Amino acid sequence: MVSRAARILVTHLVFLLATLVCSAASQKSSVDAVLDSLFAVHGFREVAISPDGQRVAWVEALPDANGAPSGDSAIVVTSLASPAAAGRRITAGSGGPYQEHDIAWAPDSREVAFLSNAQTPDQLQLYVANVTGGSARKLTSLTGSLDAPGWSPDGKTLALLFTENAPRAPGPLEPMTPPSGVIGGKVYEQRLTTVDVATGRIRQLSPADLYVYEYDWSPEGKQFVATAAHGAGDGNWYVAEIYTIDAAWGETKSLYRPPYQIAVPRWSPDGKNVAFIGGLMSDEGSIGGDVFLLPATGGEARNLTPGFKASASWLAWRPGGAEILMLESLDGASGIATLGVRSGQITPLWSGPETLSLGWWNFALSLARDGKSCALLRESFSEPPEIWAGPIGAWRQVTNSNREAHASGGKVESIHWSNDGFQVQGWLTYPRDYDPTRHYPLVVEVHGGPGAMARPTWPSTLFDFTVLSHEGYFVLRPNPRGSFGQGEAFTRANVKDFGYGDLRDILAGVDFVVKNLPVDNERVGIGGWSYGGFMTMWAVTQTHRFHAAVAGAGIANWQSYYGENDLDQWMIPFFGASVYDDPAVYAKSSPLNFIKNVKTPTLILVGDRDGECPIPQSFEFWHALETLGIENEFVVYSNEGHLIFDPEHRRDIMRRTVEWYDRHLK
Numbered sequence: 036m037v038s039r040a041a042r043i044l045v046t047h048l049v050f051l052l053a054t055l056v057c058s059a060a061s062q063k064s065s066v067d068a069v070l071d072s073l074f075a076v077h078g079f080r081e082v083a084i085s086p087d088g089q090r091v092a093w094v095e096a097l098p099d100a101n102g103a104p105s106g107d108s109a110i111v112v113t114s115l116a117s118p119a120a121a122g123r124r125i126t127a128g129s130g131g132p133y134q135e136h137d138i139a140w141a142p143d144s145r146e147v148a149f150l151s152n153a154q155t156p157d158q159l160q161l162y163v164a165n166v167t168g169g170s171a172r173k174l175t176s177l178t179g180s181l182d183a184p185g186w187s188p189d190g191k192t193l194a195l196l197f198t199e200n201a202p203r204a205p206g207p208l209e210p211m212t213p214p215s216g217v218i219g220g221k222v223y224e225q226r227l228t229t230v231d232v233a234t235g236r237i238r239q240l241s242p243a244d245l246y247v248y249e250y251d252w253s254p255e256g257k258q259f260v261a262t263a264a265h266g267a268g269d270g271n272w273y274v275a276e277i278y279t280i281d282a283a284w285g286e287t288k289s290l291y292r293p294p295y296q297i298a299v300p301r302w303s304p305d306g307k308n309v310a311f312i313g314g315l316m317s318d319e320g321s322i323g324g325d326v327f328l329l330p331a332t333g334g335e336a337r338n339l340t341p342g343f344k345a346s347a348s349w350l351a352w353r354p355g356g357a358e359i360l361m362l363e364s365l366d367g368a369s370g371i372a373t374l375g376v377r378s379g380q381i382t383p384l385w386s387g388p389e390t391l392s393l394g395w396w397n398f399a400l401s402l403a404r405d406g407k408s409c410a411l412l413r414e415s416f417s418e419p420p421e422i423w424a425g426p427i428g429a430w431r432q433v434t435n436s437n438r439e440a441h442a443s444g445g446k447v448e449s450i451h452w453s454n455d456g457f458q459v460q461g462w463l464t465y466p467r468d469y470d471p472t473r474h475y476p477l478v479v480e481v482h483g484g485p486g487a488m489a490r491p492t493w494p495s496t497l498f499d500f501t502v503l504s505h506e507g508y509f510v511l512r513p514n515p516r517g518s519f520g521q522g523e524a525f526t527r528a529n530v531k532d533f534g535y536g537d538l539r540d541i542l543a544g545v546d547f548v549v550k551n552l553p554v555d556n557e558r559v560g561i562g563g564w565s566y567g568g569f570m571t572m573w574a575v576t577q578t579h580r581f582h583a584a585v586a587g588a589g590i591a592n593w594q595s596y597y598g599e600n601d602l603d604q605w606m607i608p609f610f611g612a613s614v615y616d617d618p619a620v621y622a623k624s625s626p627l628n629f630i631k632n633v634k635t636p637t638l639i640l641v642g643d644r645d646g647e648c649p650i651p652q653s654f655e656f657w658h659a660l661e662t663l664g665i666e667n668e669f670v671v672y673s674n675e676g677h678l679i680f681d682p683e684h685r686r687d688i689m690r691r692t693v694e695w696y697d698r699h700l701k
Contacts, residue, residue: 066693069443069505070686073496074103077436080136080394082422084410085144088403090114090166091410091424091433092125092147094136094394103682107132110149112166113433115424127162127171128153139184139193148174148184148193161195161230174235180205180225183249187282188256190232196247197228197239198268207269207319207602210644210676222267227259227280240285248272248319250280253302253331257282260290260300260309260331269646272296272319273604277311277329290333295608298322299349304356307331310339312347315527317486317566317605318647320396322348323364323519323526326374339379345370346488346519346526349399353406360427362391362400364488364519367449367460371400371427385428388449389415390490414493416447416464416501443494444504445469454543455536457525461513461544462489463552464504476558476700477509477548479541479581483565485517485529485609496685497678498564498587498692506693508700509554515540531611533593533624534573541570542580557582558700562692564588565648565677569626572656575637576629583699584637585692588648588677591656592628593621601646630659636666638695640688642675668695 078096085091092112099105109131113122125147126135139148147166150159154173159181164171174193175181180201185194198205201223203212227241227250241247241261246268250261259280264271277291277300290309291297296316300309309331314324323346327336339359340347349362356376363370363386370386392412393399400409407426410433414420419437423430445465452459466475480500482489489512494501500510514520515537517529529537541561549556560583563571568589575584590596597603597614607613614621622628637660641653650671657669670691672684679685 065506066502066690067686069502070496070689071102072440072443073494073499074098074682076419076440076493077434078104079412079420079422079434080108081138081397082393082401082410082412083138083140083147084401084403084408084424085140085166086142086404087144088405088408089116089144091422092138092140092166093410093422093434094138095436097132101682104680105132106680107134108136109133110135110138110147112147115431115433123166125149125164125166125171126153127151127160127164127173134159137182137184139186141186142188142190148186150181150184161193163193163232174230174232175237177237179223182225185250185252187252188254192256192282193230193232194250194252194259195228195230196225196250198223198225199239205268207647208676208678209646210642210674211601211646213644225268227261229282238285240282241280242285242287245278245287246271248275249298249300251301252282254304254306260302262297262300262311267601269319270602270604273316273602273608277309279331288333290331291329291336293336295324298324301350301352302331304352304354310350310352310359311336312350313338314346314523315486315530315608317484317609321484321487322398323486323488325523326350326359326361328376339374339376340381341379342522343381344522346522348519350374351400351402351406354404360400360402360406362398364398364490366520367462367489367514368491368520369398388491389413389418390492415491416444416462416493417442419493440493443467444501444510447491450544450547452544452547454540457516457528457540458521459513459515459540459544460520461511462491463548464501464510464512466507466509467505468507471553474553474555475507475509476560476696477511477545477554478503478560478562478583478696478700479511479513479545481541481561481563481567481570482512482514482518483563483567485533485537485566486519486526487566488519489514496682496689498562498685498688500562500692502689502693503696506697508696509548509552511544511548513541513544515544530609531620533609534570534577534626535624538570538574538577541574542578545580560584560696560700562586562696566590568648571637572626573624575635576626576632579634581635583696584635585640585695586637586653586656587640587688588642588645589639589653589656590648591626591652591659593625594618595655596649596652597621599649599651601649627655627659630656631663633660633663633665636695636699638691639667639669640672640691641670642672642677642679644675645677647677 080094097107111122180198264275345363410424419440422433562585564587571586660667
């Protein structure tokens with residue numbers, strides 16, 4: 036017979052269990068509500084202003100039936116004379132949805148070239164359409180990857196980057212092709228290709244063994260300047276050189292072999308020089324560095340911005356060639372400035388706590404022919420992305436697609452602290468319903484890279500800790516040494532020092548927040564993706580300061596990683612040598628060599644086809660935690676690369692992340 040005391044105990048346990056279940060259900064619905072609002076945000080993939088500055092075209096990301104990103108997109112054009120009017124869709128088909136993107140305005144501003152799969156569902160092709168009406172004209176019937184169309188100055192030819200018979204979408208962030216058969220066989224090169232607009236005649240110009248990353252037409256249209264490298268594209272961007280390519284015969288000449296990475300090569304208006312951005316960069320597309328000038332005949336490159344306390348992410352020549360316009364990563368925020376080519380004088384035009392871009396990770400402007408007007412996407416922690424256009428700093432809003440979107444997190448402040456002689460910046464997000472009489476948990480979100488920067492962006496659906504602010508956390512996004520935003524010396528300060536100085540910068544930031552705000556020092560967590568995933572794995576082997584960790588696409592062992600990833604060339608500038616020449620410098624920064632220090636419960640997340648941070652790295656870390664009896668959870672997402680594309684996978688990542696921190700910090 037059950038005693039009365041036992042019955043009371045069982046009743047209390049049932050009540051407690053019901054309370055916990057209800058609480059969990061409530062939390063899940065709260066997190067899902069935030070994610071629903073983020074997925075509902077109208078997405079823009081590209082923005083382009085016409086050369087005459089009269090129109091703007093953009094690419095809208097189209098949702099699926101459930102409101103999640105579908106991969107399809109549509110092109111819209113509007114006149115800046117009446118930006119409030121509905122834009123006109125430019126398409127190669129009727130109905131849809133299709134994948135339509137990569138806008139390129141003709142020099143006369145009457146036509147746009149673009150890529151579309153409207154008539155060939157499994158293959159993009161190149162089309163041209165008049166912006167005032169009429170059907171689009173198909174120019175190509177190619178098989179493979181097409182990218183980055185660009186008109187010749189006379190409007191008679193289109194160039195593009197073409198990878199014939201490419202087995203997958205190019206780029207290190209995409210899911211890798213599963214290995215099988217003979218390894219190290221055929222290399223698929225992205226070649227500079229021209230298309231005659233009148234006849235559709237195709238010419239592959241660049242050599243078959245050279246991978247071209249970027250290009251720019253010369254002012255007279257007889258040459259190209261390009262960044263390119265021999266070998267596989269994903270891995271060799273880090274050793275790319277500047278080449279000229281003859282537009283008639285394809286003759287290719289190397290102009291410059293840089294000591295570090297290069298990007299955004301641009302001809303001067305008189306054709307005598309090439310400007311480009313050079314610096315220590317860890318990811319193709321994540322651009323930051325100084326501005327250099329190179330004679331178009333070759334020779335030494337001259338640094339125009341020595342001692343620059345920001346990082347240039349994009350540049351363009353102004354008419355006349357006396358000035359270069361720069362977009363800057365500046366102390367965690369954005370800036371626009373002109374650079375005097377002869378004087379080196381930098382004149383700020385605009386700066387603010389916003390992110391300026393042409394779409395995801397493309398931190399650039401679309402500049403009209405006059406060098407004064409531009410189009411761009413503007414967004415911040417509190418303002419969702421919208422398209423703006425007009426004179427620099429006096430833009431007018433073109434779209435109002437996200438007027439219903441509201442920030443789900445608390446207020447955000449730019450904070451600074453000192454460490455090891457550096458002034459370090461970071462973004463601190465407060466809990467949504469902040470009460471200064473309460474004490475809160477804090478989670479540190481470490482950005483990827485390391486050549487990148489935590490920016491003031493509208494929250495993303497991919498591993499964005501703003502949702503934690505909604506759930507009652509402080510969130511610190513630091514920009515430690517190695518980040519962009521404070522000049523090349525700061526960016527290079529973690530060379531051969533991964534995990535040491537940068538972790539000290541992060542810990543000093545935690546100390547600053549704990550000292551000045553009501554944060555419970557016993558409820559501090561850390562998390563990150565990519566380099567942030569490495570820093571998370573590293574941090575829990577170096578300190579017991581963090582009581583919960585989430586490591587996304589991390590790196591546990593630099594020595595084994597060197598032979599596993601698809602882009603090993605990126606490591607040599609940071610470590611000073613290959614792992615075969617100096618294994619010790621890799622060993623000293625490998626979390627696995629300090630694994631017995633770990634006490635922190637850790638959630639591990641990764642895509643199964645990640646080429647940047649391959650799945651064996653996460654397996655090594657998970658296996659060690661399992662062997663040592665450290666609380667952990669390990670989740671692998673199928674058919675995903677370094678980025679996670681499937682909306683349900685993104686939801687699962689954020690649900691698990693919030694639940695993990697709640698379990699250990701609340």
